[in-house]
Amino acid sequence: MPVTQLRRIVPAARLENVRYAIRDLACIADEVARQGHKILPLNIGDPLNFDFQTPAHMIEAVHQAMRDGKNGYSPSSGVKEALDAIRGEATRKGITNIQDVFVTSGVSETVDICLTALLNPGDNLLTPCPDYPLYSAVLAKLDIGLNPYYLNEEDAWQPDFDDIQKKITPRTRGIVLINPNNPTGSVCTRKMLEQIAELARRHNLVIFADEIYDKLIMDDGAHVAMAAVASDVPVVTFGGLSKNYLAPGWRIGWGIASGELSVIKPYLDGVNKLLRARLCANHPEQYAIKAALEGPQDHLLEVKRKLRSRRDLTVKWCAETSRVSCVAPRGAFYAYPSIDIPEGDDVFVTELIRQKYVTVVHGSGFGQRPGTKHFRIVFLPDEKTLTAAYSAIGDFMRERYR
Numbered sequence: 053m054p055v056t057q058l059r060r061i062v063p064a065a066r067l068e069n070v071r072y073a074i075r076d077l078a079c080i081a082d083e084v085a086r087q088g089h090k091i092l093p094l095n096i097g098d099p100l101n102f103d104f105q106t107p108a109h110m111i112e113a114v115h116q117a118m119r120d121g122k123n124g125y126s127p128s129s130g131v132k133e134a135l136d137a138i139r140g141e142a143t144r145k146g147i148t149n150i151q152d153v154f155v156t157s158g159v160s161e162t163v164d165i166c167l168t169a170l171l172n173p174g175d176n177l178l179t180p181c182p183d184y185p186l187y188s189a190v191l192a193k194l195d196i197g198l199n200p201y202y203l204n205e206e207d208a209w210q211p212d213f214d215d216i217q218k219k220i221t222p223r224t225r226g227i228v229l230i231n232p233n234n235p236t237g238s239v240c241t242r243k244m245l246e247q248i249a250e251l252a253r254r255h256n257l258v259i260f261a262d263e264i265y266d267k268l269i270m271d272d273g274a275h276v277a278m279a280a281v282a283s284d285v286p287v288v289t290f291g292g293l294s295k296n297y298l299a300p301g302w303r304i305g306w307g308i309a310s311g312e313l314s315v316i317k318p319y320l321d322g323v324n325k326l327l328r329a330r331l332c333a334n335h336p337e338q339y340a341i342k343a344a345l346e347g348p349q350d351h352l353l354e355v356k357r358k359l360r361s362r363r364d365l366t367v368k369w370c371a372e373t374s375r376v377s378c379v380a381p382r383g384a385f386y387a388y389p390s391i392d393i394p395e396g397d398d399v400f401v402t403e404l405i406r407q408k409y410v411t412v413v414h415g416s417g418f419g420q421r422p423g424t425k426h427f428r429i430v431f432l433p434d435e436k437t438l439t440a441a442y443s444a445i446g447d448f449m450r451e452r453y454r
């Protein structure tokens with residue numbers, strides 16, 4: 053007799069707060085695609101879905117590593133060759149006082165490990181609002197409430213420094229800064245970095261500097277690393293191969309921990325404990341790190357040329373379209389226009405997929421100031437696709453809101 057399962061198996065209550073709007077929307081898009089419609093995807097930040105390719109010398113380095121038998125587990129922090137290359141790159145960016153470097157399965161795993169190693173129940177972490185949803189998902193998993201600080205649309209999406217100051221409590225352990233930013237495409241000013249560093253000094257905070265897009269700055273001016281302006285402050289800088297080096301499927305990210313050793317050492321012991329517990333990051337792919345960071349950077353010129361042209365097209369469309377306005381993005385490949393509509397931005401995006409087969413992500417999926425509405429555009433598709441998508445969004449808005 054088979055045993056009948058009578059009680060439903062329910063997931064842990066803390067997952068109530070896990071949201072990942074970007075992938076959730078993809079389910080609706082799949083449904084529409086199954087009905088035979090061609091989707092114009094402006095929602096997922098994977099350059100490999102569009103006309104971008106992983107540099108050949110990186111592929112060759114991984115292939116060679118596999119042929120050389122680098123197919124077992126690697127050391128938990130990563131292979132020496134990769135760690136040296138990451139340190140070298142950090143030094144070139146002006147980061148000193150480096151106390152540890154470790155390779156992970158994407159920045160996603162760096163974030164998971166670094167937050168888990170820091171936070172106790174009752175602690176809180178300042179995260180940007182709007183944010184990249186990975187942070188709130190990891191915090192939900194840890195049963196840690198959100199302590200979001202606003203990014204200021206009126207100030208080109210710079211962090212709202214007054215709001216950050218107001219939100220610090222005795223249990224605040226750190227602050228996340230995403231720069232260049234997802235979803236707004238903004239780039240932090242040096243002055244803002246210095247102000248946040250000063251606040252971290254005063255309140256004993258760890259700064260998590262997510263700089264995964266640091267080589268994708270579209271305008272003049274180099275990216276300034278947070279750790280480079282705050283060598284005495286505990287900073288973990290996140291970087292990886294997914295965006296700058298067009299290899300998101302390889303799942304290679306890293307953390308660079310800097311600051312005073314005596315201050316940061318106990319925390320790093322905790323991070324390393326977790327790194328050992330999960331064995332290691334993907335092994336052969338780690339051999340692409342040196343090839344990426346020290347090899348030819350030609351692909352970046354081409355990538356930035358395409359992004360500039362697609363960004364300009366996007367900004368022009370926003371400026372010409374009623375009910376839409378947008379701060380011009382300067383880095384990464386996202387735009388985050390605000391929209392003036394009489395319904396929720398979640399309704400806007402779901403109806404847009406269903407009626408015009410264009411996928412963007414609603415602002416409420418990232419968090420936003422109450423009363424404001426936005427949507428995030430990924431402007432990775434080519435100009436032809438973007439033009440078709442913007443024309444469809446324009447039609448949709450005219451028909452729906454006239």
Ligand SMILES: Cc1ncc(COP(=O)(O)O)c(C=O)c1O
Pocket residue numbers: 097157158159160161184186230233234262264292293294300303304305
């Ligand atoms: C700001 C930010 N951090 C981290 C990640 C995750 O990166 P990875 O592919 O290295 O896990 C992303 C991916 O889109 C991102 O936008």
